Amino acid sequence: QVQLVESGGGLVQAGGSLRLSCAASGRTFRTGTMGWFRQAPGKEREFVARITWSSGITYYADSVKGRFTISRDNAKNTVWLQMNSLKPEDTAVYYCAAGSGVVYSRFQDYANWGQGTQVTVSS
Numbered sequence: 310q311v312q313l314v315e316s317g318g319g320l321v322q323a324g325g326s327l328r329l330s331c332a333a334s335g336r337t338f339r340t341g342t343m344g345w346f347r348q349a350p351g352k353e354r355e356f357v358a359r360i361t362w363s364s365g366i367t368y369y370a371d372s373v374k375g376r377f378t379i380s381r382d383n384a385k386n387t388v389w390l391q392m393n394s395l396k397p398e399d400t401a402v403y404y405c406a407a408g409s410g411v412v413y414s415r416f417q418d419y420a421n422w423g424q425g426t427q428v429t430v431s432s
Contacts, residue, residue: 312421341411347403347404405423
């Protein structure tokens, strides 16, 4: 079982930046994938970005490409999501998730989830 704890959310003005962290503990999937998803009120959970533990290969949703960067530190079992040029439509609860093997954007492929951290972007 993998435990995930997110941090770094908050309130920021449009155009600003935030950095989310996800600390993983327990049986980490060293051959797996770490992802970030988000869910706004009244909307479905949406894929944001993902990175593989072993090779660091990334994949982004079109809506965040060029603005968000996902990275990881294997030694620290930590994944980050650097969010720049934030927009009001980025407002959501952001979730960190862990999947075994190489997975992409389907939330069903991620078995472990954090509790989420709120990101609010004001206009």
